[in-house]
Amino acid sequence: MGSGKIAAAAPKNRxxxxxxxxxxxxxxxxVLYAVFVLYPTITVFYTAFFSQTSLGGSSRTFVGFDNFIGVFQNSQFLESLGNQFFLIVVVTIITMVAAMFFAALLTQSNLKEKPFYRTVFFFPNVLAIVVIGTLFVQIYDPTNGLLNAIVSVFTGSESHIAWLGEDRFTILWCVAFAMVWQAIGYYMVMYMSGMDSISPELYEVADLEGMGKFKQxxxxxxPLMWEVVRVTLVFFIISTINMSYTFATVMTPENMDVPLTFVYKQAYAGNNYGFGMAATTIMFIISFALALLSNKLTARDD
Amino acid sequence: MAADAISKKAKHHKTLLKVVTRIVLIAFTVVVLFPILWTVMTSFKTSTEFLTSAWTLPSTLHVQNYVNAWNTGNLGANFINSIIVTALGLCFMLVLAVPLAYVTSRMKFKVRGIVNFVVMAGLFISQTYIAVPVFTMISSFQRYLNEYVIFQDLRLTNNLVIYALICAVSTLPFTVYLLRGYMSGIPKDYEEAAGIDGCGLWATMLRVIVPMSKSALVTVVMFDFMSYWNEFPLAQIFLTDSSVKTLPIGLQNLMETQKFATDWGAMFAGMVIVMLPTIVLYCIVQKRLTQGISMGGLKG
Structure with missing residues (x-):
């Protein structure tokens, strides 16, 4: 510190x-952070090694890795994990590519109404996930939904497709669309600010050299905003796992699970609590590993 | 002549590009806005109108839907609970996060590195993972306290104050991260000048640095407002009594009962009721909000 002399001269009680x-x-x-965030997190890891029947019950027995083995042998969990990976991959790729595309379009084109588009595209991000989920449930409704109404207009005959019905991949694509709809604006705004910081002279030179917009x-x-892309990728993976819980709870309470909704149902069905916590631990590890992996994969050699 | 023709062609090319760009952007604008406008429109329809066609405009503004959602659907009570939770949460957040961000960004002390590391680790821990253990911890603590006569009737779960506190604490890592990024950019000279003027440590923080960080504070208040107003995973487990439910839970309940009661209008009205405050806030502060995001994102 620059004020070292003053501090030394000052009395001790200072x-x-x-x-x-x-x-x-x-x-x-x-202290509050330790109580409400760190301690519960540690409980998750710890309880995963015990068999415990009731929520907060006192009778528990140490079972080692049995819960983890059980989780990986549970077909429902494995299916939910598959759903989770589908959502992470599909939603991440579509959102990031589309956000990048719109950001480039808006920064490059210099339209008068640029702020308008930015405001509109960002808008879904301020809505509650519950509202967005409810909204899309109505859109996908087999009898009165907007999507079937649109399909009817194009096909000319009444459409009553149950979008969130039986077919697993139809459901997943429908949920993925809602998630993309929600997220594009946020990432677009992030990329736009990254692009704004690139010197316009670079593009002028490229224009003079006859380089096409695509190549530019x-x-x-x-390359110049690669760091922004890396940061958003990590953010995105973490938030996709979080949000898919609420989306799945609201949109597909009975017919599609992600691991965290599976855990919630397990905890409330009064089954082995340690089992649910083992599944949660696995999700913690997966999300952390994915964040690290994506960070490693996108690292540049230079 | 030839050069003129080329530049004319380039100009032509440019306007064409602009038209295509506009078409793409307007198409996506429709994709974003149409579902919301459809919701607002449907919220004014009677059930018969709703069942006839998804396209037609309501013949009259059927405000009864809002009355039903507010009263029978219980959203009125939920609305008040959400206001309480959001206001309390913001107070707790400011009291906890501002001093922590100030000290860790502008003062040097032994364990600062550890404190920063532990708090930042929280960026990876979300309520979705720990809501069940948080609930279990608090309900067993409540059971323990209830054994003593003076705490017999104490309720810790289904308690809006505790819920708001947990919300505030769980947004601490992100809030501190944003505030610290901003505060560490303020020149050190201010503290030294304040010290020479005889300002105490608290006064320096509250009267000098806090006012200077106003724009960062507004940003975190907006982010956290939305996160408390929209919070779902913890509320779903923690607030089960109908008297303490917040709007997101109320809306989900409304959707579940609507499956049997088929009061479509009330549910669409409910969606509008939940959306409205965030829409109003967004209209007021959207510019600052989008700037705030670039602030958080680029510091990464």
């Missing part, structure tokens, strides 16, 4: 005051 101030600023927040995007835009 230092004590400073320590007291730091403690008062940090300890209340850290891959040779200038993408």
């Amino acid at each position: 230092n004590r005051q400073r320590a007291g101030f730091i403690a008062a600023c940090t300890i209340p927040a850290l 995007f891959f040779k200038i835009t993408l």
Whole structure:
């Protein structure tokens, strides 16, 4: 610190005051954080090694890795995990590509109404996931839904497709669409700010050299904002896992699970609590591993 | 002549490009706005109108849907609960996050690195993973307290204050991350000047640095407002009494009962009721919000 001389000259109780101030600023927040975030997280990992029948019940027995083995042998869990991977891959790819496309379109074209589009595209992001889920349930409704009404207009005959009915992949694509709809604007805004910081001169030079817009995007835009892409990818994977819980709970309570809704149902069906926590632990590890992996894969050699 | 023709062709090409761009952007605008406008329109229809066609406009503004959602659907009570939770959550958040962000960004002390690391680890931990253990922990603590006579009637679960506190604490990592990024950019000279002027440590933080961080504070308040107003996974487990349910839970319940009661109008009205406050807020602050996002995203 620059004020080293003053601090040394000051009386001792000044230092004590400073320590007291730091403690008062940090300890209340850290204690609450430890109680409501860290401790429950540790309980998840810990309880995963026990067999425990009731929620918060006192009778528990240590079972080692049995819960983890059980989770991986459970066909419902494996199916939910498959759904989760489908959503992560499909939603991530579509959202990031579309967000990048719209961001490039808006920054490059210099339209007068650019702020309008930005405001509109970002809008779904402020809505509650529950509202978006409910909204899309209505859109996909087999009898009165908007989507069937649109299909009817194009085919000329009444359409009554149960979009969220039986077919697993139809359901997954429908949920994925709602998630993409929700997320595009947020990532578009992030990419736009990344693109705004690229010097316009680079594009002017490229224009003079006769480089096409496509080539400019891959040779200038993408390399210069690669760091932004990497950060958003990690954010995106984490938030897709979180949001898919609420989307699945609202949109497909009976016919499609992701691992975290599976855990919720297990906990409330009064089954082995440790089993659900083992599944949660696995999800923690998967999300962390995916974040690390995506970070590694997108790292550049230079 | 030839050069003129080329530039004319290039100009032509450019306007064509602009037209195509506009068409693409307008198409996506429709994709974004149409579902919402459809919801608002449907919320004013009678059930018979709704069942006849998805396209027709309502013949009259059937406001009864809103009355039904608000009263019979219980959304009125849920609305008040959501206001309480959001307001309390924001208060808790400011009291906890501002000092923590200030100290960890502008003062040096021994365990600062560890504190930063532990808090940032929280960015990976979301309520979706820990809602069940949080609930279990609090309900067993409540059972333990209830054994003592003076705490006999104490309710910790289904308690809006505790719920708001948990919400505030769980947004702490993100909030501190944003605030710290902003606060560490303020020159050190301000503290030194304040110290020379005889300002104490608290006064320096509250009267000098906090006012200077106003724009970052507005950003986190907006983000956290939306996150408390829209919170679902924890509320679903923690708030089960109908008297304490918040709007997202109320809406989900409305959708479940609507399957049997077939009051479509009330449900669409319910969606509008939940959306409305965030829409209003968004209209007021959207510019700041989109700037705030680039602030958080680029500091990564």
